[in-house]
Amino acid sequence: MSTLLELRSLNRTYHLGHATVPALCGINLDIRRGEMLAVCGASGSGKSTLLNMIGLIDRPDEGSLRFDGDDTSMLSDHALTVCRNRKIGFVFQAFNLVPVFSALENVMLPLTIQGVPEVEARQRAGDWLGRVGIAKFAHHLPDRMSGGQRQRVAIARALVTQPMLVIADEPTANLDSANSEMILDMLWQLSEDSHVTCVFATHDQRLLVRARRHVLMKDGQIIDDMENHV
Amino acid sequence: MNSVATLMELRHTMLFAARNLKRNARRSVVTLMSIAFGFTALALFAGYTMDVYMGLRNQAVYGELLGHLTISRPDMAQEGYLHPEKYLLDADNIRKIEEVIRQISPEAKFAPRLAVSGMISNGKISTIFLAEGVAPTDMRALRGRFANASGTLDPDKPTGITVSRGLASLLGLKEGDNVSLLGSTVRGQVNAIDEEIVDTFDTGNAATNDKMIFMPLTQARALYDAEGRADRLTVMLPDAAQTDAITARIVTALNAQGLQMDVKPWYELSVFYRQVKGMLNMIFAFLFTIVLVTSTMALTNVISMNVVERTREIGTLRALGMQRGSIIRLFLTEVVIMVVSGCFIGLLLTLLLGWGINATNISYVPPNSTAAVPLTIGFDPSLMIVISLVLSVFGALAAWLPTHRAMHQPIIDALGHV
Numbered sequence: 280m281s282t283l284l285e286l287r288s289l290n291r292t293y294h295l296g297h298a299t300v301p302a303l304c305g306i307n308l309d310i311r312r313g314e315m316l317a318v319c320g321a322s323g324s325g326k327s328t329l330l331n332m333i334g335l336i337d338r339p340d341e342g343s344l345r346f347d348g349d350d351t352s353m354l355s356d357h358a359l360t361v362c363r364n365r366k367i368g369f370v371f372q373a374f375n376l377v378p379v380f381s382a383l384e385n386v387m388l389p390l391t392i393q394g395v396p397e398v399e400a401r402q403r404a405g406d407w408l409g410r411v412g413i414a415k416f417a418h419h420l421p422d423r424m425s426g427g428q429r430q431r432v433a434i435a436r437a438l439v440t441q442p443m444l445v446i447a448d449e450p451t452a453n454l455d456s457a458n459s460e461m462i463l464d465m466l467w468q469l470s471e472d473s474h475v476t477c478v479f480a481t482h483d484q485r486l487l488v489r490a491r492r493h494v495l496m497k498d499g500q501i502i503d504d505m506e507n508h509v
Numbered sequence: 510m511n512s513v514a515t516l517m518e519l520r521h522t523m524l525f526a527a528r529n530l531k532r533n534a535r536r537s538v539v540t541l542m543s544i545a546f547g548f549t550a551l552a553l554f555a556g557y558t559m560d561v562y563m564g565l566r567n568q569a570v571y572g573e574l575l576g577h578l579t580i581s582r583p584d585m586a587q588e589g590y591l592h593p594e595k596y597l598l599d600a601d602n603i604r605k606i607e608e609v610i611r612q613i614s615p616e617a618k619f620a621p622r623l624a625v626s627g628m629i630s631n632g633k634i635s636t637i638f639l640a641e642g643v644a645p646t647d648m649r650a651l652r653g654r655f656a657n658a659s660g661t662l663d664p665d666k667p668t669g670i671t672v673s674r675g676l677a678s679l680l681g682l683k684e685g686d687n688v689s690l691l692g693s694t695v696r697g698q699v700n701a702i703d704e705e706i707v708d709t710f711d712t713g714n715a716a717t718n719d720k721m722i723f724m725p726l727t728q729a730r731a732l733y734d735a736e737g738r739a740d741r742l743t744v745m746l747p748d749a750a751q752t753d754a755i756t757a758r759i760v761t762a763l764n765a766q767g768l769q770m771d772v773k774p775w776y777e778l779s780v781f782y783r784q785v786k787g788m789l790n791m792i793f794a795f796l797f798t799i800v801l802v803t804s805t806m807a808l809t810n811v812i813s814m815n816v817v818e819r820t821r822e823i824g825t826l827r828a829l830g831m832q833r834g835s836i837i838r839l840f841l842t843e844v845v846i847m848v849v850s851g852c853f854i855g856l857l858l859t860l861l862l863g864w865g866i867n868a869t870n871i872s873y874v875p876p877n878s879t880a881a882v883p884l885t886i887g888f889d890p891s892l893m894i895v896i897s898l899v900l901s902v903f904g905a906l907a908a909w910l911p912t913h914r915a916m917h918q919p920i921i922d923a924l925g926h927v
Binding site: 331334336337342356357360361363365367371373375377378379380388389390391393394396397436 | 517518521523528529531532821822824825826827828829830831832833835919920922924
C-alpha cells in the first residue's frame, strides 16, 4: 500500500495566556492508504491535536506534513479547504450536524459545497443513508434523532464524497454501548468495503481491537506504534 | 464558477439563511419588526413631506404666480426698488425674450409682470398694499388648472382687482366696492387710480394676507407710469420636469442675443418653499439617522448573538470544506432577508396607515398660515427604495464585522467552542 500521509518532525505548541503547552513534539508518522489506524492515549496526550493536523484543520509550528503527495505547508487556506472537502471526511464526537438541516440535507452538505447538482447530491446522500441504515429518517431533523442515529448521519456525511481519509475523534464517546457497537461495526465495515483510510482517536477498547494499527501517545509524543492482527 | 453553480449556491444559501432565521424565530421577528416600524415611520414621514412639497410647489407656481421660470435684469430684486428706471424691461426687451422662449418652447405660456406698492384707501381709512400687475388672460393661463380659483382677475373688467382677504377685512371691502390706490411713478411722482374689487382670495400666508393685491397689468403700468414696461417675465412650461434644462437653454440663447438676464426657476424664488423643504429634509435626515442607528444596532446584536451561538457550526462548516466567503455570505444573506422582509412589512404598514390617515381627513394650521390644510400622506416609491437599500447596506456592514471576526478564528477553536 502506498503512503497517504507523511508526518515529519511535527511540532505544535499552544499558547494559553503566558503559558506555552507543547501539544505535539517531533511526531514522525506514515499512514498508508486503506489503513485503519487508532490513536490512543490518556487525555491531554495529543491525540486530538494529531488528528487536527492530519485532518488539515490545524497547522504545525514546525515540521512537514505531506498529504496525497502534496506538502500542505505550501497550500493556501482556500486550497486546504478544498482539500478537506474533496479528500477528507470528519466524524466528530458531538456529531456536529447542522441543526436546521434534515438528515438527508446534512449528508448532502459536503456535496453541495462541492457544487454537485442537487438531484445527484440528493441521490448519493440517500444511498449513503440507506447504507448506514437510517433511510427512513432522511427527513428528520437531528434533534428528532437518537445519538446513534445522529452519528450514523455523521458517518454518511463523512463518506458521501468518497474521501481518501476519514478522521473520527472519539466517535463513540457520546454513545451507549449498543450504539457504540453498531457504529464500530459500521466504521470497520465501511473501511473494509471502500478501502478508505480511517484514523480515529479513542479510549474505547472495543474500537481499539478492530484497528489494524495502534499509535500510542503520551505527552505529545508517539511512544508506541504497533500492528494489530485483527 | 458557472452561472448554474452560482444560482445553486445562491439558492442553497437562501434556504440555509431562512432556516437559521426560523431557528431563532422570536429574535428574528423582533428585529424584523423593528426594521418594519422604522421603515414605516420614515416612509410615512417621506410621504407626508412629499405632499407638503407638492402643495407648496403648487402654491408657489400657481398661487404666487411664480410660474416655472422668471426672467429679469440681473440684480433686479436687490436694486430695482431704488432704481426702477434702470432695471425695468422695455417693450423691445420683452419682444426679444418672448421670441427666444417661443423658439425654445413653443408651447410655453409667457406673461410680463409688474410689481407695485403703495397705499390703498376705501375713502375713509388707508393701509399699505403690495400688488402684482399681470394681464387677466395671462393670469388665467399661468394658473392653469387652478384658473377658476379665487383671486383670478376678470378679463372683462379692465379696472377690476382682487384683494387678499386679510386686506379686505381690514378695510371692510367686498366684491363690487371701489378703492383708490396711491403710489409713486417710476420717476418718483405721486399717482393714484381708482379700481373696483372683483374678488377676494387667501394668500395662505399670514405675512401677506393683509396687503396682497392682483391687478391688471395695464392698471399697474398706469399707476407706475411705465407704459409697455415690466419688471420681469414669468414663463410656464408645458412640462415642469424640463425647468432646469430649459433654463440653461434660455440663458444661452439670451446671451447670444446680447441680453444679460437672470433666469431663475420657481424653487429659487420661493423662499418659503426652500425654507420649509430645508427644515423638513433636516427632520427627515434626523429621523433617518435614528432609525438607521437603531436598526443597525439591532442587526449587529442579532448577528453577533447568532455568530457566537453558531461558532461550533461555523467550525464544522469550515472543516467540511465551506470557504470563509461562503459563510460570510450566509450571514449577510440572513441580514438581507431580515431587512427586505422588514421593509416589505413596513411597506404594507405604510399603505395601511397612510390610507387610514388620509381617510380620517385630519387638518391642521401650519406655522404662519392663514387657514387649515389637510394632513395627507403621499407615496414616494423612489425614496422607499433608497431607504431599503441604505438599511440593507448598513445591515450588511453590521453583519460583516462579527462574522469576519468569527471567520478568522482557528477552526479547532471554533469546533471546541461551547
